[in-house]
């Protein structure tokens with residue numbers, strides 16, 4: 004018997020993560036037969052050469068241990084699935100592209116996805132189930148909470164705090180804070196794509212533009 008590895012979510016995010024997962028296992032000499040998609044609403048039985056299992060089938064398949072990476076952009080769904088997996092003894096699995104650059108004293112929580120060309124510089128703390136999409140970076144002295152999502156090309160400069168469940172849209176730039184006075188993006192805040200964030204963003208608020216301002220819903 005062998006361990007079983009799952010990419011949870013067989014849609015856009017999952018299909019981007021699967022090749023990285025495959026390469027990671029290949030380096031460890033583990034066969035791709037041990038690698039499947041997990042999806043609760045599968046639209047097919049197979050995608051890009053990998054079977055899609057229901058969560059139940061994933062649990063029922065004989066294996067020494069089970070690992071899953073939660074490849075779903077919606078952070079609240081990730082949190083629910085993380086709790087489900089923990090209850091069933093499915094371990095969080097971190098996936099990192101082979102060209103990710105990680106510098107000194109980076110404390111990365113379980114279950115992260117680090118896409119190609121991601122850089123994490125020095126003295127950074129990151130919580131669980133972080134998604135750093137293509138070409139995004141986190142600069143020095145940042146503190147990032149749980150279930151934070153970076154779309155492609157996010158530039159998070161130094162001394163920034165990002166609280167749990169914040170979503171940072173593609174190409175957003177976050178101005179650096181100062182030692183002892185970080186720029187803070189609050190819990191569940193949403194930063195629109197291309198935004199230039201120059202000041203704190205309160206919890207739950209959506210901002211967009213340059214400089215980023217709260218969206219007024221009409």
Ligand code: UDP
Nearest residue numbers: 012013014015016017042043044075076077
């Ligand atoms: N999904 C799931 N369980 C859940 C919620 C979502 O298996 O509790 C699956 C869903 O069926 C879909 C994928 O996760 O296949 C999410 O895909 P979507 O296109 O919404 O988002 P993305 O891939 O961009 O995260």
